[in-house]
Amino acid sequence: MSAILQVQNLVKQYGGLTATDDLNLELIPGELHAIIGPNGAGKTTLVSQLSGFVTPTSGKILYKGKDITHQPPHTRAHMGIARTYQITSLILDMTVQENIALALQARDGHSFRFFKPARSVKRLQDGAMEILEKVGLAEKAQMKTSELSHGEHRNMELGVALAAHADLLLLDEPMAGLGPDETGKMIELLTSLKGDRTILLIEHDMDAVFALADRISVLVYGHVIATGTPSDIRNNEKVQHAYLGEE
């Protein structure tokens, strides 16, 4: 077993605040690995460092054995890492389908193509529709993104990440702000994605985490205090003390 992602002694400091503190983490190909931790534990900061938007103060990130610590985010995307945002980040003045098609287009070679209308490139449009079917938004394809609901935006976030055909998905709280019904659907959707690719799932919803995760890491003050199977974690004293006990 060789890890698809290895995080070694990662540190991120913001002034005096240590958001990531000597963090170590390994992801096994194909697993769904959840990261849980209280607010401000440094979960989003970790995702931002893995996707390249935040530069670590020290430490190393290896992806498929290669050191990517200093690769820019767009290069990492091409290497097969896709992320979603905790706070929805979409192109609001474009249609739903255009958002997805743009993500597909990014993997379709360079975009220095100036004449043919993008909407007439069939493989992009069809591909986008396929993904929209998967995330349940096919009927909204032609709507402006800004007109969709919060729940639909969360599904779009996931759709954009899927369009990247990434080997590693970094999902930052995909269920944030969803109602119980929507959360249920999202769990179903994520279950259907399991296995094909490696997923790092950041999530507060414990039911979702325990239902989905193959392994769980617990992050407290930027440091991983425990990693293990859901039952390991449930029974881990340190975790109960530091985190689960609070609930």
Place this chain on the structure above:
Amino acid sequence: MRNILGKGLSSWGMMVLLLIVPLIFYYTGNAFYLDLATRLVILAIAAVGLNFVLGFGGLISFGHAAFLGLGAYAVGIPAYHEIYGGWDALASTNGFFHFGLAIGVGALFALVTGAISLKVKGVHFIMITMAFAQMIYYLVMSIEEYGGDDGLVIDMRSEFPLISLDDPIQFFLIAFASLALIMWLVHRMVNSRFGMVLRGSKGNESRMISIGYPTYRYRLVAYVISGAICGYAGALLGNFTAFISPEMMDWSRSGNLMFMVILGGVATIFGPVWGAIAFIVLEEILSGFTVYWHLPFGLMLVLVVMFSRGGISSLLRGKEDK
């Protein structure tokens, strides 16, 4: 597609009128209005070029008059040297050289200044593009050979086989055809895959980066295209006024172009033309009242930016949708 065209019918009608009305004026003895329309059309080309980056790319360049000025100097300087010998071999077809040079210089200046400016965002980008334009302005002003701040009269317009830029009708028709062609090209580009990347980067840059687009590169190419378009407009402008001066690159000229784009409606195909019409009309009216017409003009720009977010195009659209 419909909203990207600015507005369907009224805009097409505007284009037809823009073509026909000046000709009618000319043939009924009001040559002045043909001149005015020619200048309008040239400015509209520059505004279309600016809108490509400002409207569709979200890059607020405050230095686009520099491209226009450089294009004009690309005509004026060779023309100046021709009169005193040299370049003779090119004599009757020198227009291709002049216009090619104008496009090339516009693109090159955009490449160099864009490579630096696009490293920064927001207000910094506005300031740095303006600073580069002022640099060129002072550079040109310091070259005594080409008239310094007095400028330089172009004794002979660019020459092409079969057509003559000395004929105001032909000049107007060429400018108009150029405008239509460039609008069509921009329409194609903004709907292409390249255009989607450009517009996506305006809508949400970090999202574009995270799905794998090196947005800087795409923006730089867009900036170069914009510079080339404005360089071309500058070559027309130099030929039209038959006079070049650093004043063409003054920051207030850049502001005028922004006025046209914002008033007309950013990120639309016809918007910049509406804006150029509004600009010329206002300039004619206000400058008749007072020499300080720039002041009310500036106030208007502020009002337009604050109150009619989509410019003339969106006002028209709003009306027709009802």
